[in-house]
Amino acid sequence: xxxxxxxxxxxxxxxxxxxxxxxxxxxxxxxxxxxxxxxxxxxxxxxxxxxxxxxxxxxxxxxxxxxxxxxxxxxxxxxxxxxxxxxxxxxxxxxxxxxxxxxxxxxxxxxxxxxxxxxxxxxxxxxxxxxxxxxxxxxxxxxxxxxxxxxxxxxxxxxxxxxxxxxxxxxxxxxxxxxxxxxxxxxxxxxxxxxxxxxxxxxxxxxxxxxxxxxxxxxxxxxxxxxxxxxxxxxxx
Amino acid sequence: xxxxxxxxxxxxxxxxxxxxxxxxxxxxxxxxxxxxxxxxxxxxxxxxxxxxxxxxxxxxxxxxxxxxxxxxxxxxxxxxxxxxxxxxxxxxxxxxxxxxxxxxxxxxxxxxxxxxxxxxxxxxxxxxxxxxxxxxxxxxxxxxxxxxxxxxxxxxxxxxxxxxxxxxxxxxxxxxxxxxxxxxxxxxxxxxxxxxxxxxxxxxxxxxxxxxxxxxxxxxxxxxxxxxxxxxxxxxxxxxxxxxxxxxxxxxxxxxxxxxxxxxxxxxxxxxxxxxxxxxxxxxxxxxxxxxxxxxxxxxxxxxxxxxxxxxxxxxxxxxxxxxxxxxxxxxxxxxxxxxxxxxxxxxxxxxxxxxxxxxxxxxxxxxxxxxxxxxxxxx
Numbered sequence: 001x002x003x004x005x006x007x008x009x010x011x012x013x014x015x016x017x018x019x020x021x022x023x024x025x026x027x028x029x030x031x032x033x034x035x036x037x038x039x040x041x042x043x044x045x046x047x048x049x050x051x052x053x054x055x056x057x058x059x060x061x062x063x064x065x066x067x068x069x070x071x072x073x074x075x076x077x078x079x080x081x082x083x084x085x086x087x088x089x090x091x092x093x094x095x096x097x098x099x100x101x102x103x104x105x106x107x108x109x110x111x112x113x114x115x116x117x118x119x120x121x122x123x124x125x126x127x128x129x130x131x132x133x134x135x136x137x138x139x140x141x142x143x144x145x146x147x148x149x150x151x152x153x154x155x156x157x158x159x160x161x162x163x164x165x166x167x168x169x170x171x172x173x174x175x176x177x178x179x180x181x182x183x184x185x186x187x188x189x190x191x192x193x194x195x196x197x198x199x200x201x202x203x204x205x206x207x208x209x210x211x212x213x214x215x216x217x218x219x220x221x222x223x224x225x226x227x228x229x230x231x232x233x234x235x236x237x
Numbered sequence: 238x239x240x241x242x243x244x245x246x247x248x249x250x251x252x253x254x255x256x257x258x259x260x261x262x263x264x265x266x267x268x269x270x271x272x273x274x275x276x277x278x279x280x281x282x283x284x285x286x287x288x289x290x291x292x293x294x295x296x297x298x299x300x301x302x303x304x305x306x307x308x309x310x311x312x313x314x315x316x317x318x319x320x321x322x323x324x325x326x327x328x329x330x331x332x333x334x335x336x337x338x339x340x341x342x343x344x345x346x347x348x349x350x351x352x353x354x355x356x357x358x359x360x361x362x363x364x365x366x367x368x369x370x371x372x373x374x375x376x377x378x379x380x381x382x383x384x385x386x387x388x389x390x391x392x393x394x395x396x397x398x399x400x401x402x403x404x405x406x407x408x409x410x411x412x413x414x415x416x417x418x419x420x421x422x423x424x425x426x427x428x429x430x431x432x433x434x435x436x437x438x439x440x441x442x443x444x445x446x447x448x449x450x451x452x453x454x455x456x457x458x459x460x461x462x463x464x465x466x467x468x469x470x471x472x473x474x475x476x477x478x479x480x481x482x483x484x485x486x487x488x489x490x491x492x493x494x495x496x497x498x499x500x501x502x503x504x505x506x507x508x509x510x511x512x513x514x515x516x517x518x519x520x521x522x523x524x525x526x527x528x529x530x531x532x533x534x535x536x537x538x539x540x541x542x543x544x545x546x547x548x549x550x551x552x553x554x555x556x557x558x559x560x561x562x563x564x565x566x567x568x569x570x571x572x573x574x575x576x577x578x579x580x581x582x583x584x585x586x587x588x589x590x591x592x593x594x595x596x597x598x599x600x601x602x603x604x605x606x607x608x609x610x611x612x613x614x615x616x617x
Contacts, residue, residue, distance in 0.1 A: 066532055066610045087536035094534020105529040105614065119533040166533070 010041040012078070013173060013206055014063060019072035021058050021229075032058040033069070034229035042173070045200045046208045047220035055229040057178060060210045064097060064176045065089050094122050098167030100209075102179035104159045106151040106166075112138060113147040116165045123170055137165035141195065157188025164195060175199060177209035181216065193219055240555025242508025243593065247559025247586045248566065249501035251578060254585075255567040257494025259576035264486050274451060275350065276458055276478045278444040278465065300440035305468070309444065312464050316457060317447040319347045322432045322440065328425060329397045330385035338381060340398065340425040342432020344368060348376065350447055353409045353421060360392050360407030368428035376407040380422035396425075399435055403427065454478050502589070508555060509593035516548050516601035527605050528613025541606040548598025549591050556590030 021033040032055045040046060040063075050056045061067040062074060065081060074081050076092065084092075093099075106115045116134040125133065138147050141161035143154075151159050160180065167175055177196070181189030193216070199205045209220070217223045218237065225233040280300055306320045322342040328335050341347070348354035348362035355361060355376065363374050375396060382391040382405070391405045412421040433439050448457045461476050520527070527540060560583055570576045 061611050064532070087538065090531065090534050090536040093532060099532050101529075101614070105525065105532075107526060107529075118530070122530075122534040122536065122539055170534075 010043060012039050013042045013076070014038075014040040015073075015075040016062070017073040017075070019059075019062060019069045019074070021055075021062065021067070022070040031229050033062070036072070036226075036229070036231060038224065038231070040174075040206060040208065042206055043200070043204045044206050044208075045196070045221045046206075047217040047223045048208065048210045048226065049212060049214060049217040049223060050226040050232070052212060054227045056210050056212075056226055058229075059226065060176060060178050060208070063208060064099060065093055090122070094119055095170050096173055098170070098172035098175045100160070100163050100167050100175065100177035100180045102182040104151070104156075104163045104183070106159055106162055108151055111148045111150060112143060112154070112162045112165075115151070115162055116169055118166060119169050125170070133169060134165075137168055138162070140168075141165045155188070156184050157191060160184060160188065160192055161195070164192070168199075172205070174206045174208065177207070179211055180209055181211070181213075189216075240508070240512070240551055240558065242504060242511040243552050243555030243590050244508070244559045244562065246501060246503075246505030246508045247556050247590055248562040249504060250498055250586050250589070251560055251563025251582055252566050252570070252576075253497045253501055254494060254582035255563065255576040255578045256570065256574065257490055257497070258579050258582070259567075259571075259574070260490050260494075261487050262577055263575035264490070265483060274448045274454060274478075276446040276448055276454060276461065276476060277482075278446065278461060278474060278476050280442065280474055281472075300442055301444060301474075302439060302441060305465070306441065306444060308468075309446070309461065309464060313446070313457065313460060316449065317346050317350065319344050319350060319445045319447070320429060320441040321347065321443045321445060322429060322436060323442055324432060324436045326398050326435065328381075328385065330391075330394065332385065332387060335381065335384050338423065338425060340375075340427055340432065340435070342427050342429040342435070344429055346447075347445070348409075348426065350445065351421075352412075353426060355407035356410050359410070360405070362407060362426075363428050368430055371430045371434065372428065373401060373403045373431060374406045374428065375403040376409060376426040377405055378409050378420070378422040378424045378426075379411040380420070381425060382408040384423075398425075401435065403431075448478075454480075505589060505593055508590075509552070509597035512548055512552055512555075512594060513597035513600060515551070516544060516598055517604070519547070520544065520601045520605045523605075524608065524613045524616040527608050528610045528616065531608070531610035532614060537606040540608075541602045544602035544605045545595060545598045548602065549594035552590045552594030552597075553587070556587050559590070560586055 016036050016038040019033050019036040019038075020031060023030050023032055034055075036059060048056045048059060058067070062069050065074070065076070068082075076096070081089065081092070107118065110118075113131075113134045116137055117130050120130050120133070135144070135147065138144055141164055143158060143161055143165070146154060146158060146162075151162070154162065160183075175196070180196075181192055184192065196207050196209070197219075200207050207220075211217050217225075218235075221237050223235045223237070224231055225235070278301070301320070303320065306318060310318050320343065323339050324342070325337050325339055328338045328340070345363060345365045345368060353362075353376070360376070362376060363372070366372075367374055375398075377385065377391055377396075385391060385396060386394060391408055394405050395402050396405060397403070409421065409426075427435075429441075446457065446461060448454045458476050458478065465474050465476065530540060531537075563586070564578050567576045567578050
């Protein structure tokens, strides 16, 4: 990884300004995030790491527009998302973001193909094009012969590849992955990471992934280490 | 299982409305067979002002006389007028005695006008001559003939009424029992003049006027009323046609059907609560799925609609099963009771069950649509 990123020459795709997230239980309040400032540039490959309870997942949720910060500003493509309504946020999650989860989160009784096509239910891609998009993506992740299998008939690695195909189905600019290798054996985990590198290098997609594994985190171009809700350190590869 | 409440509700709604409608059709048919275009003049007030039966109607305060009949005959053109005199008497055959049997005295037209004339092979109705000569003859209703002569044909046999011997010259065809009215099968029919002798007076209890056609019923009724008012008080007689009687009976049946259906509808509501319960469980069980769908871009409305549709499908499955069961049940009942499935009751039942799905699906669907995606995804 000698290729040095020069962030200043690129567009900022997502910017967090002084983000805090406070959880209150009874009289106790707890800052899960405490004054986070972060700029993510188009085409970056970023890892977020830190000990458990450090706030890395909360940060991921805010980046993924799944949660609102208690204070601070989130700008996506220069647009403040604070004022957007729930259905507008849903549309951004649908089209601009692609999610990959530790638990895969595939629908159990549904075939690989239908799982991949699920986000298209909520988008305006014409019905006649959907099938082909899904089949192409399954071929891309090497599962062209598993299109009709349900998740239970697939290995963990295969399930995660279905999930990646699902994340790509609306051709998103940003892929967000929360411990994507956490439930996989090391071989499958490597395959998944290899795939992320391809998406980043060949297709220029921005990738942000969360991991507690420092070694894995080093695979990214930029590693953000957080602790107690604050950014402790940023490392460029 | 989920839809059991709906199934029971819809089945009973269909069954009850079928029975109600069947009953209505049966009564209508009965009245048609009674003779269309017939206008009845009877003593007392039969109907109250609301079209229902008057409470005092049963008490016959006045009776008419042959004078009234001739008076009507003179003033009305183109109609057939049949007087009738009914007595309740004991009637005996060599085999047994039937108590309190209604025997109607009337004229030679009465049989044909009321479809009571015996068909080929079962004898005949009496003639005008037999009436004027007081010939002691009788026509028995189908059931009465069977009761009096259990093992043989009644034709040509003798029966005794009030010490008078009458010859059976005919047996009416089977009419079936009529709801709310007398059973024609358990009556006897004799010439009017014979009836006068039996009753010991010359009173006429009702006069039947046969209008020319359906359109002239109303005008004939008005004429009759005018003529009768010359002699009697307004409250002393009633002029009505079978449609009036029919609508009164039908309104009673309708009220019955509606209230019974209302009771059945309660089980639809209970069924709806069952569906709500199952949908709430389903929302809880599928919290992660909801979270995932929201994370990948499902807007709240999409989730709401998804769960609403599922609730509606559940209740419609129940509704369809209920309609089928109700239909089968109606077929079964049909063999011993008049029942008829109507399209409107099917549409109503189906509509109500999908409505129940929507109403009781809203709460769970709203709950699902309002889940926060991260909390839903974390749900174990």
